[in-house]
Amino acid sequence: MKLGGYDIARPVALAPMAGITDRAFRAICRECGADYAVTEMISTRGLVYGDRKSGELMEIGDCDHPVGIQLFGGEPAHFLAAVERAVQAGADVIDINMGCPTPKIVRNGDGCALMRDAARAAAILRACTDASPVPVSVKFRKGWDDGSVNAVEFAKMAEQCGVAFITVHGRTCRQLYAPPSDWDIIARVKAAVSIPVIGNGDVTGAQAAAELVGRTGCDGVMIGRAALGNPWVFREARAALMGLAPPPPPGLGERLGTALSHLRLVVAHKGEKRGMLEARKHLAWYMKGLKRASELKKQACAVTTLKQAELLLEKAFEWNGGK
Numbered sequence: 001m002k003l004g005g006y007d008i009a010r011p012v013a014l015a016p017m018a019g020i021t022d023r024a025f026r027a028i029c030r031e032c033g034a035d036y037a038v039t040e041m042i043s044t045r046g047l048v049y050g051d052r053k054s055g056e057l058m059e060i061g062d063c064d065h066p067v068g069i070q071l072f073g074g075e076p077a078h079f080l081a082a083v084e085r086a087v088q089a090g091a092d093v094i095d096i097n098m099g100c101p102t103p104k105i106v107r108n109g110d111g112c113a114l115m116r117d118a119a120r121a122a123a124i125l126r127a128c129t130d131a132s133p134v135p136v137s138v139k140f141r142k143g144w145d146d147g148s149v150n151a152v153e154f155a156k157m158a159e160q161c162g163v164a165f166i167t168v169h170g171r172t173c174r175q176l177y178a179p180p181s182d183w184d185i186i187a188r189v190k191a192a193v194s195i196p197v198i199g200n201g202d203v204t205g206a207q208a209a210a211e212l213v214g215r216t217g218c219d220g221v222m223i224g225r226a227a228l229g230n231p232w233v234f235r236e237a238r239a240a241l242m243g244l245a246p247p248p249p250p251g252l253g254e255r256l257g258t259a260l261s262h263l264r265l266v267v268a269h270k271g272e273k274r275g276m277l278e279a280r281k282h283l284a285w286y287m288k289g290l291k292r293a294s295e296l297k298k299q300a301c302a303v304t305t306l307k308q309a310e311l312l313l314e315k316a317f318e319w320n321g322g323k
Helices: 023-031 044-048 053-058 076-089 111-116 118-131 153-158 183-192 206-216 235-241 252-270 272-286 294-300 306-319
Strands: 012-014 034-036 067-072 092-100 136-143 165-172 197-200 220-225
Touching: 012 023, 012 235, 023 034, 023 252, 023 272, 034 235, 044 053, 044 076, 044 206, 067 076, 067 220, 076 092, 076 118, 092 111, 092 118, 092 197, 111 136, 118 136, 153 165, 153 197, 153 272, 165 183, 183 197, 183 206, 197 206, 206 306, 220 235, 252 306, 272 294, 272 306
Parallel strands: 012 034, 012 220, 034 067, 067 092, 092 136, 136 165, 165 197, 197 220
Antiparallel strands: none
């Protein structure tokens, strides 16, 4: 696949997740093997009206590339202005969110609601592809609900609008994140279009990544929730797709050292007060599977300073046999 100026064979990508895939987490996932990452979704309205947070979400780092900046909204004119901002920020790909199922997003006619308004969705995609000097992609779902499964038709429309590649999540909007993702719809989409297709949904590890590619023929995989507290899933999935022996799992020192590096990046980017509040959830996720994990997670959700987090990581190291 061609991601801006980068050619990557069957990329293993980090999915955009609101409140999670910030600059720090993207950097950690790239270090652990992710080929490509996408920012948190950014409101085109917010960018047009000068919202500070929307602008901050567009900040990318030197190690981010190739990176997609994901935009959401419902007005083609807003997307035109947002695309210009995203290109100026250094985006290698402009990714359009037409799959978010969050009620407050779809109530405004954004995200997955656009799968019920193909004409407006097409107008947005054409506006973006006409305006953008970098590739435009779109991420969407199986459909709105079981009675309106239209991913194949939506994919064909996106291709006709000039989109460079698409990402398909194998659940409807109404299903949110359960039941199991329907990989058959990803296979049907892949068979229906000539542009690359990235498969998303229930890519829980290396084996699942290989199975998804094997069953659907998709050109890449996107991993979201499986990377929380486990960024090493990317190097494991990459090895599986290349037919290589699985790399060794991270040892205790690597796991906790990566957690500390992650927290330090968050604080460097956002300041200690805000950064630690936002990083608590990540610290708790890194504790999964350790001895006395429930106690460690509880304490992780109460830290307010980097020093407190460092002491907690030292405690986790001792409790789990580290010397």
